[in-house]
Amino acid sequence: MAEQIKNLSWFPGHMKKAANELASTLSRVDLVIEVGDARAPYSSLNSYLDKMIQGKKKIIVYSKKDLADPQKTKLAVEAFKEEGIPAFVLDFKNREDISNLLHFLGGIKSTKALKYERYGLATPPLRAMVIGIPNVGKSTLINSLVGKKKASVANKPGETKVQTLIKVSEKLELYDTPGILQPNYDDKNALRRLAWLGSLNDQAIxxxxxxxxxxxxxxxxxxxxxxxxxxxxxxxxxxxxxxxxxxxxxxxxxxxxxxxxxxxxxxxxxxxxxxxxxxxxxxxxxxx
Ligand SMILES: Nc1nc2c(ncn2[C@@H]2O[C@H](COP(=O)(O)OP(=O)(O)O)[C@@H](O)[C@H]2O)c(=O)[nH]1
Ligand SMILES: [Mg+2]
Missing domain, CATH: 1.10.1580.10 (Conserved Hypothetical Protein Ylqf; Chain: A; domain 2)
Known part of the structure; x- marks a missing residue:
């Protein structure tokens, strides 16, 4: 079956371009929020993007808790926590889940904010970049955090086409970014799983x-x-x-x-x- 997946058919030119844009915005953010799909706790994360953001503080937020097997997601997430990476499993349409995350984000202080505080100046907002593969719920997460529809959402990959900075509150700003896959998947079954969940365009496999x-x-x-x-x-x-x-x-x-x-x-x-x-x-x- 493997030979039926055409090489790189899942990584069109616009993803490469979006990855370059993401890299150049990185210096302006304090935190990276990688969104994954709770139904694929490993294959929905992106090691290609992870390399790109090396050195930045990162948290993992899984969407679609309501669609996933709770025991298995819990096991996967515990492993990240042991590595010291904060990880959450949420239903992005659940108010309580979203306010828990907001609360956590409210407690994060950027190096810049700490410096401003020392000089008695008003602290600048925490600026985070929401990244991840297509269709995992990045835009939905941002809309839920803001409390209204600011980012465009659709149940198909490729809905968000450009980076946009969205103000959540006086304390928090978020970049919505287009979904990006890895240019390489050693395990083609990981790509199949992403296709089952709707993160690949229909032509890729x-x-x-x-x-x-x-x-x-x-x-x-x-x-x-x-x-x-x-x-x-x-x-x-x-x-x-x-x-x-x-x-x-x-x-x-x-x-x-x-x-x-x-x-x-x-x-x-x-x-x-x-x-x-x-x-x-x-x-x-x-x-x-
Ligand atoms: N059931 C459920 N659906 C979700 C959740 N988060 C996002 N979605 C749906 O997933 C699809 C893709 O969402 P979108 O925000 O456009 O994903 P993006 O491509 O990562 O920005 C939409 O149909 C959303 O309604 C969630 O936590 N639970
Ligand atoms: Mg989007």
Missing amino acids: PIQDIMLSLTDFLLKNYKESLYSYYKIPSDKELNKETFLYAVAEERKYLLSGGDFDLNRAGEAFLKEFRAGQIVKCVVDDVKA
């Missing part, structure tokens, strides 16, 4: 590859939830090739000639998986 690999993963790891969601009898043996037929059959998705409409079944499956309707899962291999 052939849709059949995405469907088959996701079905395979769910059959191996969350078979019960998959069967119960699609009302498949538990004694029915399905594999990744036959699964969509069962969905089409159960939903009565038929083409005019009477054949099963596998495209429609596939689209529904992917949409329902991404929305967390089938199972609240973690797609990375988190070891206890």
Whole structure:
């Protein structure tokens, strides 16, 4: 399957440009907030960006707690905390989660702020840059922190096209940035997982590859939830090739000639998986 993923198809020129812009803004920020997706606590982080921001204070904020397996995310996050990197798992649309983060950010003092304080001057706002791969919720996080829609949000990669500085309060300013993937993924399965979650553009990996690999993963790891969601009898043996037929059959998705409409079944499956309707899962291999 690996050869079907065309080299660098997930890293178009605009991402390289955005990465350069990010690098040049870095000197103006006190803190980097890397946003990841709680459903992929490892593969949704970006080691390419991490290298770029070396030396800056960083925190990790995972989105989509409401869609993820709580035990597995907790395990993954504990490991970061042990390394001394503050890490949070939040539902970006939950007020309480957002105010906890605001509270934490309010307690951070930049070197510049400490200096101003020493001279008895009013402290400048903390300026943070929100970075991460596409579609993890960077703009949603900023809007929730501000309390209104300042950054544009869509459930597809590539919605934010340019860096924008957004004022949250007198104490906090945030840069919203376009999503950036890594130019290299040694593990092509990590790229597949990101495609399942909707962080890759639809052309990067052939849709059949995405469907088959996701079905395979769910059959191996969350078979019960998959069967119960699609009302498949538990004694029915399905594999990744036959699964969509069962969905089409159960939903009565038929083409005019009477054949099963596998495209429609596939689209529904992917949409329902991404929305967390089938199972609240973690797609990375988190070891206890
Ligand atoms: N369920 C859920 N959806 C979220 C959360 N955060 C963001 N989203 C959704 O994820 C999609 C991508 O969000 P967006 O902010 O545009 O991501 P960006 O590309 O990283 O800026 C949108 O459909 C958001 O509504 C969250 O915590 N939970
Ligand atoms: Mg955005």
